[in-house]
Amino acid sequence: MKSRWNEAEAKQFAGDPLAMRVYTSRLLGADEDLVMHGGGNTSVKTRETDFFGDPVGVLHIKGSGWDLKTIEKPGFAPLRLEPTRRLATLDTLTDLDMARLLRSFLLDPGAPSPSVEAILHAIIPGAFVDHTHADSVVTLSNNPRGERLLADLYPDCLILPYIMPGFILSKQVADAIRGLDLSECAGIILHHHGVFTFADDARTSYENMIGLVDRADRYIAERAPGPLPRADSRPEPLRLAAVRRAVSRVRGRPQIAMLDASPDGAGYASRADIEAIASRGPITPDHVIRTKRTPAIIPAEPGEGAPAVDAFADDYRAYFRAHASPGHTMLDPAPRAAVWKGRGTIAFGDSAKECAIIADIARHTRRAVQTGEALGGWQALPPRDIFDLEYWSLEQAKLAKGAGATPPHQGKVAIVTGAARGIGRAACEALAEAGAAVVGLDIDPGVADALRAHGAAGIACDVTDAGAVRRAIEQTVLTYGGLDIIVCNAGIFRSGERLEAHTDDTWDRSLAVNLTATQRFITAAIPFLKLGCSPTILVVGSRNVPAPGAGAAAYSVSKAGLTQLARVAALELAESGIRVNIVHPDAVFDTGIWTEDALRRSAERYGMTVEQYKTKNLLRREITSREVAALLSTLAGPAFAATTGAQIPIDGGDPRVI
Numbered sequence: 001m002k003s004r005w006n007e008a009e010a011k012q013f014a015g016d017p018l019a020m021r022v023y024t025s026r027l028l029g030a031d032e033d034l035v036m037h038g039g040g041n042t043s044v045k046t047r048e049t050d051f052f053g054d055p056v057g058v059l060h061i062k063g064s065g066w067d068l069k070t071i072e073k074p075g076f077a078p079l080r081l082e083p084t085r086r087l088a089t090l091d092t093l094t095d096l097d098m099a100r101l102l103r104s105f106l107l108d109p110g111a112p113s114p115s116v117e118a119i120l121h122a123i124i125p126g127a128f129v130d131h132t133h134a135d136s137v138v139t140l141s142n143n144p145r146g147e148r149l150l151a152d153l154y155p156d157c158l159i160l161p162y163i164m165p166g167f168i169l170s171k172q173v174a175d176a177i178r179g180l181d182l183s184e185c186a187g188i189i190l191h192h193h194g195v196f197t198f199a200d201d202a203r204t205s206y207e208n209m210i211g212l213v214d215r216a217d218r219y220i221a222e223r224a225p226g227p228l229p230r231a232d233s234r235p236e237p238l239r240l241a242a243v244r245r246a247v248s249r250v251r252g253r254p255q256i257a258m259l260d261a262s263p264d265g266a267g268y269a270s271r272a273d274i275e276a277i278a279s280r281g282p283i284t285p286d287h288v289i290r291t292k293r294t295p296a297i298i299p300a301e302p303g304e305g306a307p308a309v310d311a312f313a314d315d316y317r318a319y320f321r322a323h324a325s326p327g328h329t330m331l332d333p334a335p336r337a338a339v340w341k342g343r344g345t346i347a348f349g350d351s352a353k354e355c356a357i358i359a360d361i362a363r364h365t366r367r368a369v370q371t372g373e374a375l376g377g378w379q380a381l382p383p384r385d386i387f388d389l390e391y392w393s394l395e396q397a398k399l400a401k402g403a404g405a406t407p408p409h410q411g412k413v414a415i416v417t418g419a420a421r422g423i424g425r426a427a428c429e430a431l432a433e434a435g436a437a438v439v440g441l442d443i444d445p446g447v448a449d450a451l452r453a454h455g456a457a458g459i460a461c462d463v464t465d466a467g468a469v470r471r472a473i474e475q476t477v478l479t480y481g482g483l484d485i486i487v488c489n490a491g492i493f494r495s496g497e498r499l500e501a502h503t504d505d506t507w508d509r510s511l512a513v514n515l516t517a518t519q520r521f522i523t524a525a526i527p528f529l530k531l532g533c534s535p536t537i538l539v540v541g542s543r544n545v546p547a548p549g550a551g552a553a554a555y556s557v558s559k560a561g562l563t564q565l566a567r568v569a570a571l572e573l574a575e576s577g578i579r580v581n582i583v584h585p586d587a588v589f590d591t592g593i594w595t596e597d598a599l600r601r602s603a604e605r606y607g608m609t610v611e612q613y614k615t616k617n618l619l620r621r622e623i624t625s626r627e628v629a630a631l632l633s634t635l636a637g638p639a640f641a642a643t644t645g646a647q648i649p650i651d652g653g654d655p656r657v658i
């Protein structure tokens with residue numbers, strides 16, 4: 001563990017304690033081995049004047065929802081120091097009352113809620129207090145000889161046994177330090193939880209933290225045997241999709257499943273003792289909120305994903321029954337993480353972002369577990385302690401408040417073809433806004449860049465290359481766990497060729513891109529859609545299907561074939577719960593198809609100006625790509641759950657269609 005202190009950088013913040021607090025908090029946050037994803041907290045005590053000009057002691061403590069890695073001044077909640085400190089003198093206080101009282105001590109009611117460890121920060125001496133959940137220190141804690149190990153390693157620290165965070169932890173520390181002279185104390189070590197350091201200057205408190213954690217790092221490095229096991233992984237996308245469906249079913253909503261098949265992940269999942277060591281519990285109890293106490297174990301053999309997920313859910317219900325008190329509300333029994341034997345680890349969540357957090361914790365956990373095993377045995381806290389944190393009143397209160405409105409496609413995975421511009425790009429954006437993880441395919445090598453700003457990923461791929469499309473589907477499934485929505489949008493349009501002068505190339509290309517490629521795409525996607533959540537196929541047809549125009553035979557025929565293909569798909573796939581619907585847009589001119597030249601020629605054919613041509617429908621309006629995308633997203637959602645085989649015009653009204 002190296003200090004990241006930089007004197008030149010730090011100098012800028014001299015004389016501004018809160019700015020200095022931001023600086024060293026970010027130094028701690030920069031190291032994942034110290035704190036992760038909102039873990040840990042820091043504070044600084046200042047003397048200020050209040051609104052009336054009266055002097056007041058202030059504890060600026062990290063607010064909830066802020067991460068040390070990126071925290072800024074507004075991320076610190078300014079608490080009146082004296083009443084906060086005084087809370088520790090109470091004999092009892094519920095954590096819900098503590099949270100409410102702390103909010104009432106805020107000097108700024110608009111500030112974020114102060115950390116639940118605020119009282120601790122108030123009673124620990126020193127202007128600056130740093131607190132981390134350092135991997136290496138808790139790894140040593142999670143050892144059968146943990147007490148002895150930490151006592152030997154930290155003779156200059158106050159070491160306290162594990163106790164649940166919240167008011168009772170503050171009481172424990174308050175009792176332990178009462179009457180003690182802490183001027184020679186390098187820090188406070190909390191078993192199975194983390195480390196506190198403190199000093200009147202930011203640098204000393206920070207450097208003490210690094211020094212203490214470095215001792216544990218070195219102890220482990222000197223004794224742990226060599227590098228962790230690594231293995232190659234060949235995960236089967238269909239099996240991953242089946243596991244993801246099973247987890248979504250138990251969770252009651254679609255889940256993203258993010259596979260980590262890295263050599264480290266596969267090495268861990270390939271250990272002979274994996275079942276035993278993976279299910280002993282988390283590094284620290286607070287991880288349970290994101291990961292649950294244990295991962296599901298998915299067997300290496302094919303076809304047994306769903307029973308393994310059900311077995312996890314049964315175990316979870318038994319764990320709840322064993323530890324719950326009246327008034328506890330059971331959380332959903334679905335796993336948040338899994339070990340897939342021989343393949344790697346999987347994170348489950350509502351979004352790719354949530355999965356990435358779980359995956360990070362899983363990565364640190366597997367390292368800690370394996371290191372712990374090598375040092376004499378990984379031994380997490382007993383399930384009772386983990387349960388108490390998982391069902392902590394403060395967490396249950398959040399649950400009662402509800403999660404708010406859920407976006408309609410949250411947890412779903414979508415692929416859109418022809419995604420670099422026009423309707424395809426707008427569809428990617430609309431589906432991503434509605435919560436889906438979206439991958440756009442396009443022959444344009446810039447597709448990934450084109451979609452990044454719209455919240456979607458891109459894969460450059462020629463849709464007429466069936467192998468490339470299959471690989472893109474598999475890549476999508478291996479990234480997000482499954483496939484629920486496909487939008488068949490890629491198409492080309494060459495106008496102005498009457499039949500007597502029709503070129504073979506226009507005909508062949510139109511059918512290859514608009515029709516044959518879509519058939520190959522749908523055929524390749526079906527096995528995954530069968531394992532999807534509310535799976536649906538959306539086909540972008542054309543007004544040309546019900547009302548063809550002269551001079552566009554190849555386009556009209558390919559789109560008519562596409563429509564017939566979609567109708568057959570609706571007939572065949574209904575028994576698998578897959579809906580297939582078609583939209584027939586017209587007058588959408590903000591797409592790649594409509595070059596100025598194509599527009600002029602089409603207008604000429606109708607004997608109109610371009611402006612007249614653009615608004616020649618009954619409603620006298622252009623249709624935007626965004627409007628078509630909104631219709632596609634709505635069609636994929638619950639409003640159309642009972643609709644399949646439908647053809648919906650979005651053309652401003654065409655008398656020939658009506």
Ligand code: ZN
Nearest residue numbers: 040131193194
């Ligand atoms: Zn903590």
